[in-house]
Amino acid sequence: MQQAVQPVRQKKRSISRNGMIAATMEGFPAIIVMLLLGGPYLTGFLLYLGASSTQIGIVLAIPNLANVLQILSAILIQKFQNRKIGLLLFGGMHRIIWTSTGLIPFFVPHEWWVVVYIFVTMAAFASNAFGIVFYTSLMADMVPAKVRGRYFGLRNSLIWALGCVVLVIGGQILDRTPEPTGFHILYVICAVCSVLNVLAFTRYPNLPFAPSEQQDMRRMIVQPFLHRPFLKATLFIALWLLLQGLSIPFYNYVMLDLMQISYSWISFITMSQNVAMMASYYVWGTLNMRFSTRTLLFWTMPLIATSSLLWGLTSVASAIPVLFLIHILLGIGTGGFNQLLFNFVVGDTPKSERPMFIAVFYGITGLAGFIGPVLGGLVYKHLAYTPAWVRTFGIAVTVGIVLVLIAALLGRRALRENQG
Template structure:
């Protein structure tokens, strides 16, 4: 019965969890922040929060107990603590955005070690020869569910008074996130290999020269992505003229296409390695902001075309980045390798988000969003070309 039973449960658990994660860190919380009057700098900080949270991933090496119990408790606390952020719209105007940022950040900081714990657990649960296919299918399905959620959320947000529609969706997301914790606890956990002390394990991982070079590329990539990342949805709404319902439809097109592309990338990764997938998907993701910049209220079709490019790129890229880290890692020090991966991701994304806020505040271009997105395109392309080198 195992690991098949737990792998099926993991998919259902992910379906519920992705609703919370998408709504609390993506399109809906960005729309909520806009409705509360967030400035470009506040939007950049909101986009930086998931990456700032990754700075706490080393705590995973020092936590004691089995991975399943720790992941369940941390997820439970983080999702409960998002409730004040969802209710921030009821506060006096000057308190709304700071309260949203504070509790959204606190929620994500508490959940930060879960990524390492969960991925280490899943690496023991999923047979190595199936990782590409399993995670390719799981991630593509979760992408579809999450974006259907965004579409439904957009419909609610457009039809209820601001910001009540956003609040209703965010509260529903908290409920889905709490239910996912119950399913997480029903899955089995294989025994974990004994590992050296945290400091020694981190030293072993850091002394791996090839892995250190890979971490440098991860850092640069997420920095490049997040220079423009916080402004994609505001650009779609303010420049492209899309309603939140249409933003949700955009994400549905991307996710539906990702359900096709994800398993294809997964099979390619199982046959030829994750490096091949990284090289091709990063190039597509690097060129994609050009489509956004071509779009406008009068000429929106490049924005809609970018939904297909988004699916083609990210249905393989995110999975390949994490699986390439796993492929580098010896089993006995796997967690330390994953900690360094999440740190590189978090530091790169945080630095990119801070740069995004500074660039947007210059006020150059037709909108505050054009210059950061253009800069992101150039930086992404530079990193993607480095990934294409042997």
């Protein structure tokens, strides 16, 4: 009997190992597209198209708003259970449609550039929202739970190492070439990487899908809301994202517009954040082998809150060293937070109901991630005539204090293990 079972176990390990290699290789072209089209150069391209600050805000909010569509994807996956084809279709559409925005200046009248960009981007991220459910569900089954933390830590470290190089190369291209030509070069690079990304999707295994145990669609949708530990953690995380969105997305605005920090210094400061985030992925992944995802999620929160509190030091110390420290802490904290969020969704949810849990989680947190920066923008706008220190470090410090308080008062209870 043992000799008959052993080949099956070996086959399963082989499929899992090959899938993890494929997922790592797929991440390399994906990070190039993400950083060159949606990273720090996105605002520059939108300004080239003629976008106003309001239109830029709309574009930045689209990914979070699109996450609401994941609930529809969770329903679709019950009917169309071939997750590899679903990932290939929706993930491929996202890459190709988003990259096609580079063609807008060639085929669209100038006065319609920004409007068309917004609608094309909405289509791209609608596809992405559908693809995320297929991707996350497949990865949860493909990566064994016992190595999940370490694997994603190593994968993210490797991918973001390339990402740091890509950021430098992209900046050099834009600095050394006239504005339209530089963006054209970036889009050609992204077009090639989008094709490579789609080809990489074909290397994923097509694992069997465990459908929902709920026959009634309405009962399937309400399952995540009836799962008390999941709902408490999700609502707390959403509150956290909303509050940090009041300040953290505006760090660059404060440095550029209020503190008059040069672009060169900001590029180095941002690079320090990315390097810290890259290095932290493996550390958080290794810790995840010893400690639970919920516990580690809680540990990331003091780091993120401290990055906001340290803005107060800019009033009494040299700004540049403090800003480096702020962004290094932010990179370590958000690196762990984002990685552990993924592990939470794929590891702390019932397997048969996982697609709907994924959809509800990203739908709720996506709305919070949209509302936070919108409210933050209004706060900075309405405080425009207050003393400069209020906007330079006052808002960030206030948000940091609030984050510390909600982490201490609500965090442990919301992220506690074995909740009833």
